[in-house]
Every structure is written in structure tokens, then in C-alpha cells.
Amino acid sequence: MSMPIAASNQAQSSEARSSDAAPKPSAAAQARAQQNAAIVQASADVAISSGNDSLALLYKTAIDSINENLKAEFGDNALQAAMSQDNTPDGTAGRIVSLSTGFFEAFKAQHAGEDEAEVLKNFMATIRSGFERGFQEASDILQSLNVLNGDIASNIDKTYELVLQGYADFEAAQSNSNSQ
Template identity: 35%
Template sequence: MSISSVNSNQAGQTGQTGASSQTQTGAYNAQTARNQLNATLVESLSVSISSGKQSQSLLFQASITHINQILNADFSNQNGSQQGQGGATIQISSTQLSITVQQDGQSDDDTSPQATSQRILQGALGMFGLYQQQHPEQSASDQAQNFIKLIRQGFEQGYQEATDVLKKLNVFNGDVSDGVQQTHDLVEKGLDAFLQQYQGGSAQQAASGAAQDSGS
């Protein structure tokens, strides 16, 4: 075999190898780019959350989402039960079941534990009137106890979800951890205060007190 034929064969093999290598390199580069982009996004999110502001927003969104889901399930079950008994049902649209929050002069930039807890409480407790309409067979005290039980369930689910995300981002420490825990404690105190209004005294006085609190 001549040297020229050997060189020709080597060149052909090199060309095939090069083409294969370019294909693999292209795929590798595309995957690498996606990985780098994801890493950049996570890093950016970590920086934002580590400042404390985004951690409170995350807790708020997760809490309201789960509270909505819990109340939706309860209202759906109640409507199904009433229909099974042949009773009149209250038609509730998805818009009514979606918790909306009045800022009441609070800035969107105010993501302190105090402001965040108030937004969660206002949004959740504002659904009590609708819950009462759905459960007229219960006394005012039972309505309050059962309602707050549902709210706590949804809030705890949201709190767990938010803290899990923060832990995965390795930012659930220091001020972030302290702030989220403070918000949790303030929400729990607010729910206790609401429930206490319905323990003893007349239902009318309790309802009046709740209206004053929500308006303040």
C-alpha cells in the first residue's frame, strides 16, 4: 500500500470522526447552554430571595394558593351534599372563590412580615361570610372553628411549600428564615384572635368585631 493511499484513508476516517465529533459537540453545547441558563436563573432567584423580599412574596403566593384550594374543595363538597339532599344550593363562581387582597394603603414594596401577614389574613378571613352562607346549619361558633381549621390547613401547606423551595435554594437561613417564621407566627396569632371573637358572647358582637378588624 502506498503512502498516498494510507494518507487518503486516514483523511477519510478523520473526516467521519470530525463530523461525528461536531454533532456530539453541537448537542453538548446546546445542553450545556441550557444548564448554564438554568444555573444563572437559580442563582439570580437565590440572590433575590436572599434579600428577604422575594421570600415573603413566595410565602404569600403559596399560602393564598393553598387556602383557595382548601376552600374550593370544601364548598364543592358542601354543594354536592346539598344537591344530594334535594336542598337549594348556592351557586358560586370561580371568581368569588378566588381570594383577592385589598392593599389598604400598603405599598406593594412592603414585604415585611407584618405587611405580608396582614395581606394573608385579610385575603383568607375575607372569605368567612361566604363560608357562613355555605354552612347555615352550623352555629356561629362552629362556623368560625371549622372555617379557621380549613384556613390553617391551607396556610400550613403553603408555608411548607415555600420553606421547601427556600431550603432547596440554600437560602432558608439568617434573615430569610427569621422573617418567614415571624410571618408564620403573626398569621397564626391573627387566626387565634379571629377565632376568639366567636368564643363566648353573641354572634352579632363577634361579626361586628370581625367587620371592624377587616376595615381597620
């Protein structure tokens, strides 16, 4: 099929106009454009990635800044040092006793109007029972892992004794304050 001459000339002039309007970029310009696109893509990737971990980023920068402000008074990594946990029998027993007996006031409020000595007795039975069950579960797990021997066994036993002593001391203190 032949193309009419007028249509052929129009097509050629239209191509000439579009090539005149947008000259082909040089190799250097193309390389720059590709580099800019890569930079934009990398920035977007970082933004997306940090968006997924934004709370982790917030936590880390907040902790770092707080540590920096506390450094003069408390030394390096003050927050981490304050949060480190004492896993000795004394430290572990102290946390168990403190956390569990800390619920006494709430327990007492739920039993308002009842005999205070009876409320204390029921509270102590409740937390002792929970501790005994937790202690037995932990002991069973350590036993199944074949690590409940030597220092571990003696530390577990010492912790158990210290918790029971802590409970006895708490109960005695509460009984004395109720009788006054």
C-alpha cells in the same frame, strides 16, 4: 416571419399613444413616490405593532393620566406607590390573614343553619390547613435554593407566628360577636 406593415404601424402607434398618455416620471418624482411608499409602509408597521400591544398602550396611557391627575394630592407615581407591596413579616402576615379570613362570610353563608361556633371552628381549620401547607411548600422551596437562613429564616418564622396570632385574634373576635 415578417409582420404585415399595417399591423406593424398599429403596434407602433399604440406604443406611441401609451407613452404619450403616461409620460415617464422624473427622477425627483420617482424618489418622492418611493419616499411616500416608505412612509405609508412605516405607518402601517406602527399601526400593526401598536395593534398587538394595544392593551399595553391603553394601560400605560391610563396609568400616566391617572398619576397626572393624582399628583397634586398624592405626589409622583401615586398609583405605583399605592400598589407597592409591604414584604415585611408584618405586611405579609397581614395580607395572608386579611385575604383568608375575608372568606368567612361566604363560608358561613354556605353553612347557614349550622351551629355558628362549629362553622367558625371548621372555617379556621380550613384556612389554617391551607396556610400550613403553603407555608411548608414555600419553606421547602427556599430550603432547596439554600437561602433559608439568617434574616430570611427569621423573617419567615416571624411571619408564621404573626399569621397564627392573626388567626387567633380573628377567631376570638368572631367568637365574642357570636356570643353576644
